[in-house]
Amino acid sequence: KQPQSEIGTRLCRSGLLAAEHSNESKSLSDEENLKLFGKCNNPNGHGHNYKVVVTVRGEIDPTSGMVINLTDLKAYMQEAIMEPLDHKNLDKDVPYFADVVSTTENVAVYIWENLQKRLPAGALYKVKVYETDQNIVVYKGEETTSE
Numbered sequence: 001k002q003p004q005s006e007i008g009t010r011l012c013r014s015g016l017l018a019a020e021h022s023n024e025s026k027s028l029s030d031e032e033n034l035k036l037f038g039k040c041n042n043p044n045g046h047g048h049n050y051k052v053v054v055t056v057r058g059e060i061d062p063t064s065g066m067v068i069n070l071t072d073l074k075a076y077m078q079e080a081i082m083e084p085l086d087h088k089n090l091d092k093d094v095p096y097f098a099d100v101v102s103t104t105e106n107v108a109v110y111i112w113e114n115l116q117k118r119l120p121a122g123a124l125y126k127v128k129v130y131e132t133d134q135n136i137v138v139y140k141g142e143e144t145t146s147e
């Protein structure tokens with residue numbers, strides 16, 4: 001049997017997100033934080049222009065010819081990504097990052113969780129966040145065990 005992730009057609013949509021943050025783990029000392037995060041630990045924060053690419057999957061709807069209505073997807077991305085994160089200080093303005101370190105990995109998880117609530121079950125396939133051209137995180141949710 002084909003793994004479920006291989007079924008259906010994929011559709012990607014990307015968006016740009018500008019946000020400010022400072023990586024700091026509350027379970028580490030200042031010195032350990034500096035060693036672990038380097039520049040990204042600057043307590044005054046710094047900005048990134050994150051590029052977010054969201055991939056959804058599904059069967060092509062015979063009526064619309066689309067995997068998902070693009071207008072809907074655009075609205076979901078606006079609500080789940082842009083409204084809570086764009087031009088925000090992740091650590092100070094987004095409650096989720098009060099206890100979670102604002103690394104790009106965790107930004108991807110946050111986007112996944114926020115978007116998944118809005119999309120039809122199983123439609124979200126991949127969240128890819130470009131912090132820079134060199135620093136890219138891909139999150140595909142928790143690994144599903146085969147049944």
Ligand SMILES: [Zn+2]
Pocket residue numbers: 021023039040046048
């Ligand atoms: Zn950073």
